[in-house]
Amino acid sequence: MVSTDISQPIWRYMRLETLLRLLREGRIFLPTLATLKQGDPGEGEIVRRANLQRSDINQLEQNSEWLVLQATTLEKKQLEGELRGSALREIWLRELAKRRLVWCWHAAKAESMAQWQIYAHKGVAIRSTPAAVLETLQAANAFPKPFGVRYLADGKQQSLRQGLNRPFLFKRFSFRFEREVRFVMSCRSLEQHKGVCLPGVSTNFIHEIVVSPFCLADEADAVVETLRVFFQKSAPLPPIRHSEQRTAPTKSTFLDELLDSPDESVIDAGEADIPSLFHQL
Numbered sequence: 001m002v003s004t005d006i007s008q009p010i011w012r013y014m015r016l017e018t019l020l021r022l023l024r025e026g027r028i029f030l031p032t033l034a035t036l037k038q039g040d041p042g043e044g045e046i047v048r049r050a051n052l053q054r055s056d057i058n059q060l061e062q063n064s065e066w067l068v069l070q071a072t073t074l075e076k077k078q079l080e081g082e083l084r085g086s087a088l089r090e091i092w093l094r095e096l097a098k099r100r101l102v103w104c105w106h107a108a109k110a111e112s113m114a115q116w117q118i119y120a121h122k123g124v125a126i127r128s129t130p131a132a133v134l135e136t137l138q139a140a141n142a143f144p145k146p147f148g149v150r151y152l153a154d155g156k157q158q159s160l161r162q163g164l165n166r167p168f169l170f171k172r173f174s175f176r177f178e179r180e181v182r183f184v185m186s187c188r189s190l191e192q193h194k195g196v197c198l199p200g201v202s203t204n205f206i207h208e209i210v211v212s213p214f215c216l217a218d219e220a221d222a223v224v225e226t227l228r229v230f231f232q233k234s235a236p237l238p239p240i241r242h243s244e245q246r247t248a249p250t251k252s253t254f255l256d257e258l259l260d261s262p263d264e265s266v267i268d269a270g271e272a273d274i275p276s277l278f279h280q281l
Contacts, residue, residue, distance in 0.1 A: 002107050002148030002179050006131040010105040010181050011112070013120035016223065019209070022201065023230045030142070030185070031195035033168055034097035036104075044093055046152055046170040047163040052085050056164050060088040067091045093167055098191050102168055103144070103183040105133070111210065111245055114177050120212055124223070125243075127208040130181060136205040137183065140198055144183035151176040203231070206238050213243035220246070 022028055037043040060067065068079060070091050078087035106115050111125065130146045137144055147166070151173045160170060168182055187196060209227060211220040220242050231237045271278075 001150040002181055004130065004146050004148045004181065006134070006146065007129055008107055008181075009109055010107050010128055010130060010133070011115065012105050012126045012128070013112075013115045013118075013123065014126070015120065015123045019124050019126070019227075020230070023203065023227075025199075026201050027197050027199050028103075028201050029195055029197050030101040030103050032098060032187075032190050032193075033100040033102050034094075034190075035194040036102055037097060042172055042175075044097070044167045046172060047093065047160060047167040048089070050160040050163050052089065053161075056089070057085055059164060060085065060092060063092070064088060067095070070095055089164070092164060095189070096165075096167065098189045099187055100168065101144075101185040101187050101196055103133075104178075105130075105181045105183070107148070107179045107181045111213075111243060112177070113213075113245055116212055116214065116243070116245070121214050122212050124212065125210045126206050127210070128205045129207070130183075132205040132207065133183060136202055137198075139202060140200040142185055142198055144185040147182050147184055149178070149180040149182060203238075204236075208238055209240045210243050211241070213245040213247050217242070217246065 018029075033043070067088055068076070071079060071087070075087045075091060078084065105128075106112060115125070134144065134146065147169055149171050150169055151171055153173050162169060166184075168184055171178070171180070190196070211223050215223065224240050224242070227240050228237060231240075
């Protein structure tokens with residue numbers, strides 16, 4: 001289980017335009033749990049496969065009148081047979097997913113190449129702490145709770161305490177590299193929307209900005225200078241730097257490679273002693 005120590009360093013990897021929207025408009029997007037599931041079909045599967053406890057069944061039955069009203073045609077048929085418990089659970093999890101906003105961060109002391117690859121290949125990463133994120137969201141009239149995700153063995157049947165009420169706490173063990181700290185809020189049903197665009201968000205929670213190691217060094221320099229201009233206009237300037245994991249060359253290196261390339265004389269020049277099919281388009 002990932003620690004929820006409110007002073008630990010956490011990272012949010014994102015596209016550059018996402019950060020610029022925050023700086024320009026003071027807005028962040030908070031997705032619903034249902035939206036997270038669209039990007040990861042395995043989201044919530046641990047809870048769906050878990051053994052139902054007696055307390056779970058009691059909780060579902062106590063709310064069954066409302067749950068039945070939300071059931072699909074197939075689920076209504078299942079509610080009349082041996083699959084009643086599983087059908088009630090499915091409805092419960094689906095309806096809960098529309099009513100929970102989840103903002104996901106990565107807990108680590110240093111950068112993660114996996115996170116760069118998946119979420120911010122040519123973007124940026126923000127470093128903060130749970131305490132700073134909570135303070136900023138509360139100032140914007142959002143009041144989340146932080147949770148450290150528990151990564152459990154794939155396919156293992158087990159009983160999960162708090163599984164029904166907090167399905168966002170559990171993920172498959174194969175995702176343990178994400179080391180997620182999740183900020184979770186309740187909301188009205190957002191069946192027709194992917195989440196909430198929260199306004200009035202300050203940048204005080206940003207302790208550092210790092211530019212992707214996959215950006216060309218020249219382009220990373222431009223991003224750093226542009227971000228410094230943004231912050232000088234509206235907020236205290238946090239450290240902004242290139243990634244320590246930088247692997248991309250400078251743009252001038254690419255230009256040198258282009259200048260060393262063959263000229264147009266190689267086009268349709270042909271080669272001797274190769275099959276004729278190689279010459280056919």
